Amino acid sequence: MLSRLFYTANSVFLAALCLLSSSCMHKTLINDKVFERTGSFYIVEKNSSNILRAFQGTFFWNDCDEYYEMGLSNFFGKREVYLKVSHENALLRTADGFYLQSLDVDSLVSQFLGYKIPMNSLRLWLKGSFAYNDFPEKLLTDKFNKPSSFMFSEWEVNLSSYDIFGPRKIILQKTQENSSITIKLIVKN
Incomplete structure (x- = not known):
């Protein structure tokens, strides 16, 4: 008993x-106040004849109402780049202690990488949506009426493999005269 x-x-x-x-x-x-994504990233910069630079590793993305942050780590787990963006400013920190700060995140990333990435738009693309003032060109949608490909500010963007939070595969490609840049985010969570 x-x-x-x-x-x-x-x-x-x-x-x-x-x-x-x-x-x-x-x-x-x-x-809906906290949005998190983690996964792998790949960045490849090419000129007409060969690969100039290539980076790969893991990323995390945390998004709150007041700010968002992104970290890029190498495959050994060492954080290489940390970016925090709020309404007031954007801060970028590298593993070797290098700091950059700016009022505009796109300018900050451009200063660091040498080319602009539409970070505030990427913030929404990770959720499968657009800002009210984003005007993508050549917008195509999938069978569930979710954005699948479009052009935005010289970037060709492909979103696919959606889960309930947004696309699990984000590819940005920018081609210029003699060079191209490809950025891939593969979401794991």
């Missing part, structure tokens, strides 16, 4: 624990 009571109490405790943990998990999934 005592063992049956103990077994029942354990079962109730485990069921309550499962419900509690799943309800907490559900709250973080539906909390």
